[in-house]
Each structure stands twice: as structure tokens, then as C-alpha cells.
Amino acid sequence: MQATRSSAPAKVILFGEHFVVEGQPAIAAAISLRAHVTVEPADTDGILVYSKNLGLLEEYRFAERGAWSGKMLSIAIAAYTAMESLGRKSGVKVTVDSEIPPGSGMGSSAAVAVATTHATFRAFGEEPDLKEVSRIAFEAEKVVHGKPSGIDNTVATYGGVIAYRKGEGFIPLKAELNGVRLVLADSGVPRNTGEMVKRVLELKNTYPSVLEPLYHAAGRLVVEAARRLEEGDYESLGRLMNVNHGFLSAIGVSTLELEKLVYTARRAGALGSKLTGAGGGGFIVALVTAEKEKEVVEALRQLSPRIFSVEISSEGVRKEPL
Numbered sequence: 001m002q003a004t005r006s007s008a009p010a011k012v013i014l015f016g017e018h019f020v021v022e023g024q025p026a027i028a029a030a031i032s033l034r035a036h037v038t039v040e041p042a043d044t045d046g047i048l049v050y051s052k053n054l055g056l057l058e059e060y061r062f063a064e065r066g067a068w069s070g071k072m073l074s075i076a077i078a079a080y081t082a083m084e085s086l087g088r089k090s091g092v093k094v095t096v097d098s099e100i101p102p103g104s105g106m107g108s109s110a111a112v113a114v115a116t117t118h119a120t121f122r123a124f125g126e127e128p129d130l131k132e133v134s135r136i137a138f139e140a141e142k143v144v145h146g147k148p149s150g151i152d153n154t155v156a157t158y159g160g161v162i163a164y165r166k167g168e169g170f171i172p173l174k175a176e177l178n179g180v181r182l183v184l185a186d187s188g189v190p191r192n193t194g195e196m197v198k199r200v201l202e203l204k205n206t207y208p209s210v211l212e213p214l215y216h217a218a219g220r221l222v223v224e225a226a227r228r229l230e231e232g233d234y235e236s237l238g239r240l241m242n243v244n245h246g247f248l249s250a251i252g253v254s255t256l257e258l259e260k261l262v263y264t265a266r267r268a269g270a271l272g273s274k275l276t277g278a279g280g281g282g283f284i285v286a287l288v289t290a291e292k293e294k295e296v297v298e299a300l301r302q303l304s305p306r307i308f309s310v311e312i313s314s315e316g317v318r319k320e321p322l
């Protein structure tokens with residue numbers, strides 16, 4: 001065994017969150033923030049997980065596998081499942097050092113799970129198979145939020161911009177975002193993806209005749225958006241983001257804080273804006289031209305504790321120097 005380091009990107013869902021959980025397509029982009037994970041041999045009969053960001057160390061002993069619990073359980077599950085897949089088991093320390101704000105809707109947990117799996121394979125001298133990396137990260141994601149669609153681990157593994165459909169997989173989209181930027185602004189309210197997904201499903205199951213047409217429309221919107229994205233028709237893309245935000249408000253995942261950010265971005269000249277990820281808090285994403293970027297960022301700064309102007313990252317999970 002050897003020490004290895006891998007990283008995987010954060011993501012932003014451009015279209016279709018929540019609707020994707022029930023089989024509609026969605027579009028996600030990998031972005032320029034990354035989670036870094038080091039896996040190294042350790043003198044323990046289990047998995048040590050250390051988060052530099054949280055300043056937290058947890059131990060998951062192999063002998064107690066059935067009773068594991070902890071804040072960083074999904075990371076231990078990713079490392080353990082990677083070892084199971086290799087048919088090897090050895091004491092390891094997993095160190096996480098992430099640029100991705102947790103609880104933001106930017107896919108922090110998926111990026112960490114993907115990077116952990118990738119680094120674990122490499123620590124045992126195996127070349128990671130990306131399909132297997134994504135599958136294992138998906139298992140880890142289930143620990144974090146019950147019923148994930150699989151979009152987060154897929155985009156963190158492969159990078160770029162993808163159209164994803166549960167059960168069918170993904171296709172890469174040709175989207176370069178020339179002359180436009182994605183601005184992400186934090187509502188300052190943390191959110192819980194699992195809880196939000198449960199609430200939305202409960203609403204859909206209570207009023208299926210009302211909600212099913214909306215799910216269908218959200219799916220059509222994604223097909224239209226994928227076409228406009230590949231054509232570089234950013235004006236349409238912005239308008240479709242606004243429509244998508246309306247759908248998300250309709251299913252109850254927006255908040256007053258998110259609405260303020262969404263409307264502030266639009267008023268300051270964004271082509272479009274919407275909440276991104278599970279909602280209930282977390283971030284909004286605004287599509288802005290290079291000329292309007294400063295104005296939009298300044299307007300959002302009045303309301304938001306954290307703003308990122310991000311680029312699309314064509315690279316998914318990758319090895320890093322130690």
C-alpha cells in the first residue's frame with residue numbers, strides 16, 4: 001500500500017434538481033472548486049477519517065462494521081466499499097481537505113466520496129475504473145441522503161457538463177459558456193438534502209394529478225435547455241433557469257432568502273437565476289455576461305455571506321501529487 005491523493009469537483013445543477021429523483025432528466029456542471037482526499041496506510045484495524053475543514057477525527061473499526069455511525073460515515077463507507085470491490089482490506093487513514101462548502105448544494109459529499117474511492121483504489125496500486133468509482137460513491141451518497149438520483153456522484157466522477165437520467169446514465173454536453181459566468185451566492189441557511197427530497201416526494205405522492213404534469217414539464221424544460229446550451233443561446237438559457245426556479249418554488253423548496261437572492265441577481269442584470277441543489281437554504285446560481293458580472297456580484301454581496309464566480313471544470317476525478 002502507498003499514500004495517494006485524488007481530487008474531485010463540486011457541481012452545480014443547472015436544471016432539473018428534485019425532478020431528477022423521480023426519473024426526469026437534469027443538467028449538471030462540474031465547477032472549479034474541488035475536494036482533495038489523501039489515503040495512506042495507517043496503524044489501525046479500520047478506517048481513520050480526518051477532516052481538515054472540520055478539525056474532526058473519527059475511527060471506524062472493521063470489527064464494528066455493522067454499528068458504524070459518525071459525522072463522516074459516508075467517507076468511511078466509500079473507502080470500505082472500494083476495499084471490498086478490490087477484495088483487499090487494510091488499515092487506512094483518509095484525510096479530507098475540501099474547497100467545497102458543505103451543505104451548500106454544490107455536491108460536497110459526492111465529490112469527497114468520489115475522491116476517497118479513487119484514492120483508495122490507487123493506494124492499493126489499482127487503476128480506478130470510473131464506472132466503479134461512481135457506483136461506490138453512489139453507495140456512500142445513500143448514507144448521506146437516503147434517495148439520491150445519482151447525478152452528483154456522476155458529475156463529480158466525469159466532470160464537464162452532463163445531461164443525466166436516473167437508471168439511464170449520462171451524456172456529456174458540449175457546453176463551453178463562452179463570455180458568460182456562473183455566479184453562486186449563499187443564502188446563509190444550511191440545508192439538508194435528504195429532508196428536502198423527502199418533503200418533495202411527500203407532496204408529489206399526496207397530489208399526483210397536480211404534480212405529475214409539473215414533473216413532465218420540468219423534463220421538457222431540460223431537453224430544451226440542453227439544446228440551447230449546446231447552441232450557446234445564453235439568453236434562452238437564462239429564461240429557462242427562471243422558469244425552472246418557478247417550478248422549484250412550486251414544489252416548496254425555495255425560501256424567502258433564496259427568493260431575495262434570485263430576484264436581486266435578475267434585477268442587477270443576470271440572464272437568469274435559480275436556486276441550485278436541494279433548496280431550503282444553500283445557494284442560488286445566476287448566469288451572467290462578463291459585462292454584468294461585477295454588478296451582479298456587488299448586488300448579491302449586500303445579502304449573501306459567500307459568493308463564488310466559478311468556471312466549468314472539464315475534469316472530473318483525478319490524481320493529485322502528494
Ligand code: MEV
Pocket residue numbers: 013016017018019020021105107147148149150151152193197277278
Ligand atoms: C441534490 O444535489 C439534487 C437533488 O435532486 C437530489 C438528487 O438528485 O439526488 C435534490
